[in-house]
Amino acid sequence: MIVLRARPLVLMVLALIPLALASLLIGVADLSGAQGGLILSISRWPRTLAVMLTGAALAVAGVVMQELVRNRFVEPGTTGTGEAAALGLLLATLAFPEAGIGTRMIAASLGGLAGTAVFLSLIRHLPPQEVLLIPLTGLIWSGVLGAVVLHIGWQTDLIQLVGIWLMTGEFSGVIAGRYELLWIAGLAAGLALFAADRLAILGLGDGVARGLGLNPEAVMRLGLVIVAVVTAMVMATVGMIPFLGLVVPNIVSRVMGDNLRASLPVTALAGAGLLLTCDIIGRLLIFPYELPVSTVLGVLGAGVFLWLLWRRPGHD
Amino acid sequence: MIAVSDVHHHIGQAQILRDITLTLPAGKITALIGPNGAGKSTLLSLVARLTPLQQGQITVAGLDVQRAPSRELARTMAILPQNVAVFSRLRVRELVAFGRWPHHQGRPGPQDAAKVAAALHDMGLDDLSHRFLDQLSGGQRQRAHLAMALAQDTPWLLLDEPLAALDMAHARALMQTLARLRDSGKSIVMVLHEVNYAAAWADHVVALKAGRVLAHGTPETVFAPDVLGALYDTRLRVIRQDGRPLVLHHL
Ligand SMILES: Nc1ncnc2c1ncn2[C@@H]1O[C@H](COP(=O)(O)OP(=O)(O)O)[C@@H](O)[C@H]1O
Ligand SMILES: [Mg+2]
Numbered sequence: 001m002i003v004l005r006a007r008p009l010v011l012m013v014l015a016l017i018p019l020a021l022a023s024l025l026i027g028v029a030d031l032s033g034a035q036g037g038l039i040l041s042i043s044r045w046p047r048t049l050a051v052m053l054t055g056a057a058l059a060v061a062g063v064v065m066q067e068l069v070r071n072r073f074v075e076p077g078t079t080g081t082g083e084a085a086a087l088g089l090l091l092a093t094l095a096f097p098e099a100g101i102g103t104r105m106i107a108a109s110l111g112g113l114a115g116t117a118v119f120l121s122l123i124r125h126l127p128p129q130e131v132l133l134i135p136l137t138g139l140i141w142s143g144v145l146g147a148v149v150l151h152i153g154w155q156t157d158l159i160q161l162v163g164i165w166l167m168t169g170e171f172s173g174v175i176a177g178r179y180e181l182l183w184i185a186g187l188a189a190g191l192a193l194f195a196a197d198r199l200a201i202l203g204l205g206d207g208v209a210r211g212l213g214l215n216p217e218a219v220m221r222l223g224l225v226i227v228a229v230v231t232a233m234v235m236a237t238v239g240m241i242p243f244l245g246l247v248v249p250n251i252v253s254r255v256m257g258d259n260l261r262a263s264l265p266v267t268a269l270a271g272a273g274l275l276l277t278c279d280i281i282g283r284l285l286i287f288p289y290e291l292p293v294s295t296v297l298g299v300l301g302a303g304v305f306l307w308l309l310w311r312r313p314g315h316d
Numbered sequence: 317m318i319a320v321s322d323v324h325h326h327i328g329q330a331q332i333l334r335d336i337t338l339t340l341p342a343g344k345i346t347a348l349i350g351p352n353g354a355g356k357s358t359l360l361s362l363v364a365r366l367t368p369l370q371q372g373q374i375t376v377a378g379l380d381v382q383r384a385p386s387r388e389l390a391r392t393m394a395i396l397p398q399n400v401a402v403f404s405r406l407r408v409r410e411l412v413a414f415g416r417w418p419h420h421q422g423r424p425g426p427q428d429a430a431k432v433a434a435a436l437h438d439m440g441l442d443d444l445s446h447r448f449l450d451q452l453s454g455g456q457r458q459r460a461h462l463a464m465a466l467a468q469d470t471p472w473l474l475l476d477e478p479l480a481a482l483d484m485a486h487a488r489a490l491m492q493t494l495a496r497l498r499d500s501g502k503s504i505v506m507v508l509h510e511v512n513y514a515a516a517w518a519d520h521v522v523a524l525k526a527g528r529v530l531a532h533g534t535p536e537t538v539f540a541p542d543v544l545g546a547l548y549d550t551r552l553r554v555i556r557q558d559g560r561p562l563v564l565h566h567l
Pocket of ligand 2: 356357358398476507
């Protein structure tokens with residue numbers, strides 16, 4: 001029983017090791033040269049770590065979002081969280097040009113928090129059996145927020161910055177000193193592992209949660225903070241990465257169910273593995289040039305997701 | 317006992333419950349009956365503090381449901397809401413195990429595993445415990461949720477239409493399990509749609525109509541033809557079978 005439970009986890013770790021090694025070895029520069037150690041510590045290792053942290057955190061944030069909303073077809077990228085975080089970051093950048101990185105990250109997280117809270121209140125009165133209304137509302141809401149961000153970006157000549165946040169998530173610019181915020185995303189996702197039972201109980205409904213002595217609002221707030229912080233850090237460091245938070249949790253749930261205590265660590269590792277795979281593909285496909293990881297993931301993820309939608313019998 | 321005093325409840329302009337004052341005895345099976353929309357589910361969810369109380373007071377085993385710590389309340393009463401629908405893809409055993417949460421808060425022990433196994437067994441779920449909920453029939457899923465409430469192992473058990481979706485054999489098995497729990501000292505309050513289950517098994521009956529208590533007491537007093545006829549606005553006959561009332565309404 002215990003062995004059976006541990007197996008997906010072991011499998012994931014075993015798959016991640018060669019992927020990480022490959023990621024360390026792939027690149028234009030030759031590691032065996034005099035600069036090899038330096039390249040490894042300044043560029044390859046940070047990049048590999050950044051990809052894994054991002055993948056793990058986004059996959060966990062996807063699960064948390066799905067438990068909060070009790071709907072499988074949402075993730076922070078389709079509920080306005082990313083756009084709202086970008087709006088928070090943009091407004092902070094405009095209002096306090098001198099502000100340090102800490103202040104700006106808090107602004108981004110608060111933006112994400114507010115945007116997601118508005119989304120949750122928008123969907124509160126939707127009939128739960130209409131499964132697709134919720135992601136649809138999310139797409140509209142994130143579209144509206146995205147348009148606002150772009151408009152302000154144009155007006156203030158910050159469109160290039162905004163473009164990096166919202167459009168293409170990619171890791172080619174990651175070097176030591178430019179990715180460390182992602183550790184905060186990783187920590188926030190780690191918080192979800194500790195709250196796994198509470199989040200899973202929240203997913204059973206407010207009534208069941210209350211009946212078991214849990215305060216649904218408190219768990220909801222914790223989940224919101226996790227989602228907002230993960231999204232804000234990723235958005236500000238490498239840009240938005242679509243689909244990951246949707247695809248990975250859905251596949252893991254298909255295979256091992258939603259007992260988060262057992263499945264969340266697997267989800268995190270699977271997220272890291274998938275993003276690393278996409279990053280490696282992006283680096284190899286037109287070597288020595290690169291494709292952004294979000295482009296690779298977009299193609300791969302859309303394919304997987306369509307397949308998921310197609311084989312899922314309506315509503316079960 | 318559960319003491320409900322001076323409870324009124326409204327949703328928007330609609331008055332759902334009016335001036336409810338009741339005591340529900342401990343160590344008994346109490347049936348809440350009444351026509352659709354009478355307010356049975358509302359009353360039960362107020363008692364279970366799933367709905368905030370607007371007016372009045374409710375205590376369960378001496379705990380004020382508005383003020384007592386939620387963990388203490390969760391160790392005092394378990395609630396099965398009406399029509400629970402779960403989006404999560406859980407195995408039956410995993411769902412039932414969540415019923416132990418108020419006792420262990422994330423660190424289950426051998427005693428918790430034993431209670432889960434007993435609840436699964438009582439609900440006839442031994443063979444289904446590794447199935448996912450989305451691979452079960454409606455009645456099997458209902459039994460899984462019941463097992464979760466049983467696993468909570470509380471002195472009070474509140475069940476909203478637990479027989480909904482159950483076939484005759486499982487309905488009877490559930491009533492027998494509940495009677496056994498009652499005999500071991502537990503107190504059960506259940507909304508029953510089918511009056512004859514109340515007539516056959518309940519020790520105490522509360523009849524609600526349009527948000528008011530129309531009658532309450534032993535099955536003998538509530539199951540008088542004129543009381544029952546007024547409750548459901550329909551013609552019926554009450555006969556006696558094995559010392560219990562039996563309602564005939566297919567006439
Ligand atoms: N959200 C709501 N808004 C308006 N009326 C409601 C709402 N929920 C329940 N009601 C009304 O409250 C009354 C009592 O409902 P309920 O307690 O579920 O009845 P039942 O006795 O069938 O369990 C019904 O008339 C129902 O129409
Ligand atoms: Mg009801």
